[in-house]
Amino acid sequence: MKRGLRDLSLVFLILLFIAACVTTPVTQREALILIPFEQEVALGDQAYREMTGTAKESADPRLRELVLRVGRRIAAASDMPDLNWEFKLIESDTQNAFALPGGKVAVYTGILKVAENEAGLATVLGHEVAHAVARHGAQRISQQMLLQGGLTVAAVTLSNQRNRNWIMPALGLGATVGITLPFSRMNESEADEIGIVYMARAGYDPRESVRFWQRFNQLKGSGQPPEFLSTHPSDETRITRLKELLPKAMDEYQKTNPKFGEGDLFLRPADLFGDVIPPKVQGGIK
Ligand SMILES: [Zn+2]
Structure with missing residues (x-):
């Protein structure tokens, strides 16, 4: 009888596992998610309000509009176009960007100098939109729930400090507001893989993603460590991998209409901040 019960609970667990498995778009990977989508979206929303509430939004309307x-183009080309997407440009030298569940994205002005043009920015935003669509935050929360054992769905709120302490890092945010933590190597690679397809579908030349990472590497070489995803995978691996993914992304790009190519060049590469030059269309078909 006892044995029977144990078998039964095992069957139940397996059923739960199957029921909670979702398939990520583009990469078709099976992933485990134990919290309801609405709860995930509510968490993302709350964390986003906190993060952006204390941060200073860029005062440059043209750059804000650009982001x-x-x-929006990438979100519309993604597998979740109907999320309540938000894209904010935060004034900060940090070379970073982050995405929270439910389509809440923030870009720091610091990364714009690496992005250089719209397609470079599309590399960053494609990657961030992919994190949200692949539900990486909810996957990490689910892993924590299993690891900590016995955590119920009801415990997954930011309202008490003990829960905040593991939920914020699971969402990619540090305990201190303003710090973003890297996702796992697998999540990062997956966001690259999905992101390059989304940028192509949105009409941006995916070849720019390779150049973006090369610029990023150069910046690193100059002794100024960039923070955006700098931990993993190694940038060399990342560039090699992106080159492998290019044919698929180029296929998507060929099918896309309209094409924007690299889009507008929005910052003079040489002198980094401040000097915004007038928009110039580069080899794109508007
Ligand atoms: Zn990432």
């Missing part, structure tokens, strides 16, 4: 425009 919004590229972000």
